[in-house]
Amino acid sequence: MNCPICKDKKYVSKKSFNYAQIEKCECSYDCKICNNWGHIPFYKDGYRYLKKCECKKIDEKIKRYNELRIPARYANKKLSNFKIEMFNKVVADTQKGILKTLNTYIDNFDLDSKGIILYGGHGVGKTHLLIGLLSHLVLNFEVTGLYLDFPQWILENKSLFTNFNLNEQLQAEMNRITTVDILVIDEFAKNRTQFEKETFEKIFYERYNKRKIMFIGTDYEITNKGNGKYMGDMVSPALFSRLGDFNSFEANLLIGDDYRLN
Ligand SMILES: [Zn+2]
Ligand SMILES: [Zn+2]
CATH class of the missing domain: 3.40.50.300 (P-loop containing nucleotide triphosphate hydrolases)
Known part of the structure; x- marks a missing residue:
């Protein structure tokens, strides 16, 4: 385990009064893999493609959770x-x-x-x-x-x-x-x-x-x-x-x- 705050989940719960919310853990503010671009280029058959970086997947997960409207x-x-x-x-x-x-x-x-x-x-x-x-x-x-x-x-x-x-x-x-x-x-x-x-x-x-x-x-x-x-x-x-x-x-x-x- 690298991060004692989030136990490597990359997100933590956030104080909120109406709906349950989470936010990115400080260990994941900066992504060294994509320099916070969110995508990673790769090449196949001479063409350049993009795939989602893990950090972007975390952002999407947090957004999906925060939209659940679970009462706080x-x-x-x-x-x-x-x-x-x-x-x-x-x-x-x-x-x-x-x-x-x-x-x-x-x-x-x-x-x-x-x-x-x-x-x-x-x-x-x-x-x-x-x-x-x-x-x-x-x-x-x-x-x-x-x-x-x-x-x-x-x-x-x-x-x-x-x-x-x-x-x-x-x-x-x-x-x-x-x-x-x-x-x-x-x-x-x-x-x-x-x-x-x-x-x-x-x-x-x-x-x-x-x-x-x-x-x-x-x-x-x-x-x-x-x-x-x-x-x-x-x-x-x-x-x-x-x-x-x-x-x-x-x-x-x-x-x-x-x-x-x-
Ligand atoms: Zn963390
Ligand atoms: Zn990234």
Whole structure:
């Protein structure tokens, strides 16, 4: 290891109040390979080509991460620091199983990978796992992503939906949501109005039809209509049946106590 500050990751976390942010580590301010040009020339069959320098790849990685919109309070949520329940073996085993599933998912990841649904009661760690998975993929593969807490996103973007003059801005926002490589939809289907429901389903279908990856977090029951809220009552029957499409999604039930209340 050459740099004790970033442990050779070349980036460090940056203080921020809204979204989690990282920045280049001081060990990497200057690139001796390309003199900060970002490209390296090479020759093949008498022609000159350019390839990306490692330093440019770091810049791009930092940019992709900083665009994820992970709330700052979740900045350090990683799969590696997910805490396994200590006093309940059933819960612990489920958590270990899901971590194993997610790590296998990472090992085999490509843009044709399925989506993932994590469901289970409030506070069992779905958001932690979804964010840990998303940031790992974006930091280790050349993919873009976005974290969307859907009800929160509706709140923050109310003005876009009600002000006709902001149409272009809304279009750009919708574009980004439907085209990023990986979209995390947390609080899935927690819609209050018909309008929210329609916007939500529109986003879902656009991505579903283009086979774009979605990671879904929800506390609605999916497999059986037990006690608690049932996903089948919250979304249209057509969308609900898509969630059960095993070619598109792997569903994982997370059980556990609400650690935020303990
Ligand atoms: Zn460093
Ligand atoms: Zn360079």
